Amino acid sequence: MAGTFSPVVGSLVWVEDPDAAWIDGEVLELNGDNIKVLCTSGKTVVVKASNVYPKDAEAPPCGVDDMTKLAYLHEPGVLDNLRSRYDINEIYTYTGNILIAVNPFCKLPHLYDNHMMAQYKGAAFGELSPHPFAVADAAYRLMINEGISQSILVSGESGAGKTESTKLLMRYLAYMGGRAAAEGRTVEQQVLEDVKKYKLGHPRTFHYLNQSKCFELDGVDDSKEYIETKRAMDIVGISSDEQEAIFRVVAAVLHLGNIEFAKGKEIDSSVPKDEKSRFHLNTAAELLMCDVKALEDSLCKRIIVTRDETITKWLDPDSAAVSRDALAKIVYSRLFDWLVDTINSSIGQDPESKYLIGVLDIYGFESFKTNSFEQFCINLTNEKLQQHFNQHVFKMEQEEYTKEEINWSYIEFVDNQDILDLIEKKPGGIIALLDEACMFPRSTHETFAQKLYQTFKNHKRFSKPKLSRTDFTICHYAGDVSRRI
Numbered sequence: 001m002a003g004t005f006s007p008v009v010g011s012l013v014w015v016e017d018p019d020a021a022w023i024d025g026e027v028l029e030l031n032g033d034n035i036k037v038l039c040t041s042g043k044t045v046v047v048k049a050s051n052v053y054p055k056d057a058e059a060p061p062c063g064v065d066d067m068t069k070l071a072y073l074h075e076p077g078v079l080d081n082l083r084s085r086y087d088i089n090e091i092y093t094y095t096g097n098i099l100i101a102v103n104p105f106c107k108l109p110h111l112y113d114n115h116m117m118a119q120y121k122g123a124a125f126g127e128l129s130p131h132p133f134a135v136a137d138a139a140y141r142l143m144i145n146e147g148i149s150q151s152i153l154v155s156g157e158s159g160a161g162k163t164e165s166t167k168l169l170m171r172y173l174a175y176m177g178g179r180a181a182a183e184g185r186t187v188e189q190q191v192l193e194d195v196k197k198y199k200l201g202h203p204r205t206f207h208y209l210n211q212s213k214c215f216e217l218d219g220v221d222d223s224k225e226y227i228e229t230k231r232a233m234d235i236v237g238i239s240s241d242e243q244e245a246i247f248r249v250v251a252a253v254l255h256l257g258n259i260e261f262a263k264g265k266e267i268d269s270s271v272p273k274d275e276k277s278r279f280h281l282n283t284a285a286e287l288l289m290c291d292v293k294a295l296e297d298s299l300c301k302r303i304i305v306t307r308d309e310t311i312t313k314w315l316d317p318d319s320a321a322v323s324r325d326a327l328a329k330i331v332y333s334r335l336f337d338w339l340v341d342t343i344n345s346s347i348g349q350d351p352e353s354k355y356l357i358g359v360l361d362i363y364g365f366e367s368f369k370t371n372s373f374e375q376f377c378i379n380l381t382n383e384k385l386q387q388h389f390n391q392h393v394f395k396m397e398q399e400e401y402t403k404e405e406i407n408w409s410y411i412e413f414v415d416n417q418d419i420l421d422l423i424e425k426k427p428g429g430i431i432a433l434l435d436e437a438c439m440f441p442r443s444t445h446e447t448f449a450q451k452l453y454q455t456f457k458n459h460k461r462f463s464k465p466k467l468s469r470t471d472f473t474i475c476h477y478a479g480d481v482s483r484r485i
């Protein structure tokens with residue numbers, strides 16, 4: 001866009017600013033390739049003509065709810081529109097059928113209540129203010145009326161608010177297909193009964209909860225969240241007996257975490273450390289409905305089954321603590337898996353079903369000073385989705401315009417294919433190099449680092465890299481490769 005725009009004296013423009021990202025101003029002088037701009041901040045800057053973007057003087061001060069209505073759909077125009085809307089507490093904006101959400105970093109309960117869901121039910125897309133409920137409703141209606149499965153992709157950087165948006169989408173879909181919850185006792189009553197039944201106390205007293213030393217968050221009311229969680233479980237059809245079992249298991253995990261061990265009578269053996277540890281052991285067994293001696297043995301002993309015999313080995317206190325944490329993790333993880341299965345079948349996921357709505361909430365793009373291999377994989381997935389998005393949205397839309405004979409100008413977008421090639425292309429791409437390096441012992445890692453350095457150096461986006469070979473650090477030879485660029 002900047003390339004095709006020829007500013008004249010008096011043009012309103014956007015110029016890049018190191019602090020504010022973009023700042024608007026008026027062109028004062030043109031001098032060959034350079035132009036002088038008087039910014040609204042009062043400062044005058046001289047910039048390359050190819051680096052300024054036109055500003056729409058007629059843009060409404062409160063922004064537009066669908067950015068396809070903008071005169072110029074370029075980065076400063078999009079950001080300015082989102083900021084104008086954010087200033088009037090409008091965090092959602094459409095770009096066609098894409099919903100853009102800006103993280104409000106505060107609770108906005110009035111936006112998401114039952115009344116809101118009722119309003120969006122069946123409303124034509126675009127008729128009401130942009131909202132995740134509108135996206136979910138459109139997907140639901142398309143699936144029901146056209147008999148086509150739907151996908152909703154939620155993407156964005158880490159912490160942008162994807163999971164919150166996903167929860168809203170799921171809440172709306174559950175509302176469309178679920179049933180209402182029954183409320184009885186007051187919030188306080190219910191929370192207190194719980195605390196009592198599961199022998200729980202303040203989070204500060206539980207090892208698994210007190211590591212961060214953060215027990216309260218501004219704007220988060222734990223009792224309300226608890227009731228919300230129970231209500232959500234009611235909505236997806238988890239019975240009260242099952243809910244009771246879920247809370248019992250979670251409480252049991254917390255009690256397990258508080259069992260400490262001391263040396264026992266036998267060599268290298270262990271026993272619960274004191275009365276407090278015994279109390280937590282007994283409560284965990286009670287909540288898990290298992291024999292307390294069997295639970296103690298499972299923590300303090302290891303049974304090794306060989307072809308000929310079964311050997312019981314005592315564990316020392318440190319090993320018993322490891323065994324305790326492993327048990328807590330596996331119980332919690334099984335509970336999680338059970339919840340996913342139960343929710344899927346409760347909300348009617350039927351393996352025979354012809355259609356479905358998939359909601360993908362991916363890990364957000366992350367960039368730290370030192371990135372782990374996991375972050376590298378997360379970022380690759382994001383790059384691949386971006387490529388899919390580019391091809392699907394830009395290509396498809398532009399084909400549609402051509403078909404309809406609509407007068408349009410080609411929309412420029414940054415093609416990230418070169419990044420994907422750098423990572424995935426065979427041979428010579430980072431993954432291929434990693435594969436190669438992981439097959440050989442540590443001694444080959446210097447060669448690997450050299451090849452990786454060369455790959456970056458040859459790459460067009462890094463053709464003048466401010467990199468040195470020591471910027472590539474390789475951790476274990478089993479394939480855990482840390483990347484520092």
Ligand SMILES: Nc1ncnc2c1ncn2[C@@H]1O[C@H](COP(=O)(O)OP(=O)(O)OP(=O)(O)O)[C@@H](O)[C@H]1O
Nearest residue numbers: 103105106107157158159160161162163164363364
């Ligand atoms: N619509 C919203 N209303 C209120 N708070 C929000 C909203 N969206 C995001 N937040 C706040 O931002 C925080 C981070 O959001 P969230 O966990 O959804 O990010 P994410 O994009 O899923 O991050 P990651 O990729 O790291 O998982 C939330 O814990 C919440 O405090």
